[in-house]
Amino acid sequence: MKENLSIEEMLKMSKSLWENNKEKWAPMEPNHGKTFILYMIEEIGEVISIVKKKGEDQIMNDPKVREHFVEEMCDVLMYYSDVLNRFKVNKEEFSKIYKEKYKNNMNRDYIKEHAEG
Numbered sequence: 646m647k648e649n650l651s652i653e654e655m656l657k658m659s660k661s662l663w664e665n666n667k668e669k670w671a672p673m674e675p676n677h678g679k680t681f682i683l684y685m686i687e688e689i690g691e692v693i694s695i696v697k698k699k700g701e702d703q704i705m706n707d708p709k710v711r712e713h714f715v716e717e718m719c720d721v722l723m724y725y726s727d728v729l730n731r732f733k734v735n736k737e738e739f740s741k742i743y744k745e746k747y748k749n750n751m752n753r754d755y756i757k758e759h760a761e762g
Contacts (some may be wrong), residue, residue, distance in 0.1 A: 659726035678731040685724035
């Protein structure tokens with residue numbers, strides 16, 4: 646069976662993990678969202694470190710390096726889900742706006758936009 650994690654499942658898992666640790670972790674409230682954005686950025690830094698130290702070739706061909714890379718990317722998504730939950734972004738709202746953003750980006754002329762500054 647192929648794995649396929651939906652945004653709904655990610656948000657539920659984030660809430661479940663928080664429920665399991667709520668006595669030790671910050672409340673699931675908007676005023677803690679910026680802290681979790683910073684945690685997410687920290688995890689992005691760990692991803693960047695792997696790319697810099699190991700390179701694309703090892704990420705693509707060394708199973709141990711790849712697993713570590715994917716694990717750190719998962720940390721990024723976990724904090725991302727925490728931020729969405731703290732700001733009460735639900736699956737429908739996220740999906741609607743994501744699809745709208747995708748459609749807009751498909752119609753953008755990035756070369757022209759960047760040339761204009």
